[in-house]
Amino acid sequence: MTTTGDRPVAARVRHLTKTYGSGDAMVRALDDVSLDLVEGEFTAIMGPSGSGKSTLMHCCAALDTATSGEVWIGDRELSGLKDKELTRLRRDEVGFVFQSFNLVPTLTAEENILLPQSIARRKPDREWYDSVIATVGIGDRLGHRPNQLSGGQQQRVAVARALAGRPRIVFADEPTGNLDSQSGAEVLDLLRRSAADHGQTIVMVTHDPVAASYTDRVVFLADGRIVDELRHPDRDKVLEVMARMSAPAEV
Template sequence: MTDAPLAGADATASRPPAARVQHLTKTYGSGQAMVRALDDVSLDIHAGEFTAVMGPSGSGKSTLMHLCAALDTATSGTVVIGDRSLEHLSDKELTRLRRDEIGFVFQSFNLVPTLTAKENILLPLSIAGRKPDSAWYDEVIATVGLGDRLGHKPNELSGGQQQRVAVARALVSRPRIVFADEPTGNLDSRSGAEVLELLRSSAADHGQTVVMVTHDPVAAAYTNRVVFLADGRVVDELRHPDREQVLEIMARMAEPGA
């Protein structure tokens, strides 16, 4: 791999953010049993960038992703996707937003075992009653390198190929933002590198906004930017990270009293 920054990454700072988090708090339980998963987090997700969110277990990184992806609701604060505040959307509007403007890549692939790779990729569009843009579909398939595997079902594909199907499924509807939750967690290092390179190129070459939750400093080094959480708060940030810089901050965060 290379730790070189994505082409044109700094230009994204002049664009409106793909997502904006303002004073976001999420609590569970009440009284002495209350857990504060997120504590007054404010953050811009820059359009066209590949951003990693890192932090120790319990830091709030998965909670942050779920709130930004409209999979959960905040206790207080605001999430804005594009120009729409999630707190003002109805359940029907949230469902449409998740379907049309948000893509998901999960650690466990989440493919339908009875469908072929092509059918899995096109499933979100089929559910929405939309036909794919044929030129964009061809470009996505070429990018993920699955042209000769489209007729295969998930059990006929390697783990890396299944995750590439999942990435293609997330990209084919041209969402405003793609959220990836530990996308290389179930992959060997070679397959993981292929998926990370694919996510990186989707940002660098196609202007896709990608947010990845990860615990892996090697994975984080593929991104434009790393945001570090601890105890539900943003505590640090790196631009154009490399593995050693990420490890240094993680080690500092692990020190007693940090």
Template sequence: MAITGVGDAAVAARVRDLRKTYGKGDAMVRALDGVTLELAAGEFTAIMGPSGSGKSTLMHCCAALDTATSGEVFIGDRELGGLKDKELTRLRRDEIGFVFQSFNLVPTLSARENIVLPQSIARRKPDPEWFDTVIDTVGIRDRLGHRPNQLSGGQQQRVAVARALVGRPTIVFADEPTGNLDSHSGAEVLDLLRRSARDHDQTVVMVTHDPVAASYTDRVVFLADGRVVDELRNPDRDSVLEVMVRVSAPVEV
């Protein structure tokens, strides 16, 4: 199953025959082995697969944090391989939001300062109305003056999500965003990402290993051995588990 598309929906990002290898000769590892995939605008998509399946590599290549060995990556209608360093920097700043598992907040800055940091670096001010919308969506207004060490893990991750959203990027990538959270805080962050897509037409792509997390999404794409092997629409926990068991099973010879 090399190609998965989004039908008539607008496409926020896509990859074509993407390949990523490490090492040479007998030591070569194929992290991505010809992935072709479209990510729909305004949709919440999960990327899942066994350890070593290539899901994080795919996300990093899509987010311009890593470079593929061959193939093409598009954000909107722009192909990343044709961009110069300054253009790539501008694209990462303006078109891509990223939510890290480890939050990546600056400890000496307040929540508000962390949220607007990318805009400050770019010497821009966030749109006040959109800033208020994001703050109310993440439910962090009463914590804007607090530093990260004064916030719970869930609150820190909500600040990180707000930081990713406030610049109105074309697409937000989230790498195991609930990996360091308890189940309650994790559910809050997942609900926030889902509402960001459904209520504000934000495109969100999340790497996760958790079937419960994947059940919050509109679509799940499954990788194994660097290839797309299956997908689900409108997933629930049990349907995700069923596919995960199948794609993780050893191949009989």
């Protein structure tokens, strides 16, 4: 296992560059980004629209491929992997929570949670599953279809699905973007406890300073580059960095 200092790294990127188009019309979504994601840490990636935060997450999560540079998940470097291997990697090593449309509408909550494992034809770890359900707190809604659940409940089911397979890393893309503040707080609390209590590595893309304040570490992106980083953030510190980042544009 690769390590930095005394803590192992769950995923890392090295000199990641992603461009769209060519010539004058070329856009650099990511420009030589290097980042280590430490095991058991809850990391937020922040930045204004177009800063490349979503692209960075998609590349890390084996959903998108970079133009150059390396992405490692555990011991595996992603470039050169075929679709079949990437699919397996996503299934076994990665968990996802999207902003919306996280659940397959035809399946019950429980079926959705167990979907990645049942696709792999793997028996779920019952004990772990029970503890996830207990943590997520939707034990009484397991037999319901997504359209019978509230938005907050749907997102918690999505988190449960992401956690159920004990992935190396969970990626969350604006998981609270569509929720009211109360439900959003529940989901964020759930993510934080997963990292703290179970050592789950989590990376979350957000533009909400409140959401970022639940994390251990915030990485700020602007114009495809990492421009700043905060440890143990609170809402005010995040807002301060954001204000500083947008300052040049206002001059």
